[in-house]
Amino acid sequence: MRAPLQFVLDFFTGGDPVPPTQPKPAILPPEPAPSALKPPASGHDALRGMDAPLPMAAGFTHPAANRHAQLQGVAVSFRFERSRRKSIGFMVGADGLVVRAPNWVTLREVDAAVQEKGAWIVAKLQQFKDRQTEQFQKAIEWRHGAEVPFLGRTVQLCVMERGVGRVHGQDLPPDQILPVTVPPGASVTQVRDAAQVWLKKQAKTLFEERLHHFAPRLGVRWRQLSLSSASTRWGSARQDGHIRLNWRLIHLPISQIDYVVVHELAHLREMNHSPRFWETVGEVMPDYAQRRQALRQAPVDLKEG
Known part of the structure; x- marks a missing residue:
């Protein structure tokens, strides 16, 4: 008779072990349909972290x-591996769960263990994402003269009050400033919101240009572009040609934006991974x-879809 399973849960950045628990059988739902750079209502959709605290992600x-x-109530897709360890182990890191x-543990027992620790897993996944969001938020101060990541470089936030005009940034070239106009005495939140309107x-404009550039090279047709604010x-x-891209990609270099564009367009030929x-992606992007x-390795670690 086998000894009872011992469950060890290790948060990527540290965490307390959870006491041993006897697993209970659980049946997983069928594997979800393909695609998605994890959408925000599900998880793969945007540069995390420049908005106010994000709500619980729809999936990880x-x-x-x-x-x-x-x-x-949250969809969690995780990496399962066999190992020589003597117990079932859980780790949450930048990539997820x-x-x-060990080899002698059945998949039914593994699934039961995941269900048993479901609350802990979801909490740790959300904590990890929230921590990344906080770190990125601290990097940007939404005030006049602040530096904002834009296409892999930075532009200077130039805040103009209606009826007052620009105070700083007058000598900078237009391509080095992020101009916003706000009411007199505007709050940090108002400045941030105005800046994000400009960024979106x-x-x-840029995403549409890159979609038009790569679609013919892949032999596909996209029909609609929507901006996403997804947290993951x-x-x-989608198979109908609807592409969703996280607007926060605009902070990253064009080479990384192009990768996401090609990745999503390639799904119009292969709705899977x-x-x-990957051969399709490699055709136009070796x-x-x-x-x-x-x-x-971007400041905000989101997933591909």
Whole structure:
């Protein structure tokens, strides 16, 4: 008779172990449909962190996920691995949830353990994302003269009060400033909101240009572009040609933006992440692996769809 399973839950940045628990059987729902740079209502949709505190994400997906579960009403796709460890282990990091178990533990027992610790898992996933958001928010002070990431460089936030005019940034070239006009005495939130309107406008124009550039090279047609504010994904694609791209991509270098654009367009040919999908991406972007790695190291770590 086998000894009872011992569950060890290790948060990526540290955490207290959870006492041993006897697993209970659980049945996972079928694997969800393909695509999505994890959408914000589900997880793969945007540059995290420049807005006010984000609500609970609609889902969390590890980029190398091979199992799925509904935990506390949240879709969680995680990476499951066999290991030589003596217990089932859980780790939450930048990529999401990783579950490891010894060879003798059945998948039913693994699924039961995931369900058993569902509340802890969802809480840690959200904490990790919130922590990343806070770190990025601290990097930008929404005030006159602040430096804002834009296309991999920075532009200076130039705040003009209606009826007063510009105070700083008059000598800078137009391509080095982010101009906003706000009411006299505007709050930091008003300045931030006005700046984001400008950023979203730039994002929409640039994304459409890049979609038009790459779609013919992939032999696909996109029909609609929507900007996303997702908390966990850079973008998503639907079979009907509807592309969603996180507007916060505008903060990143054009090489990384192009990677996300090509990734989503490639889904119009292959609605999965199979070898054929990556071959499709490689047709027009042979160095996609390097661009993907750079994207994963961005200040806000979102997922591809």
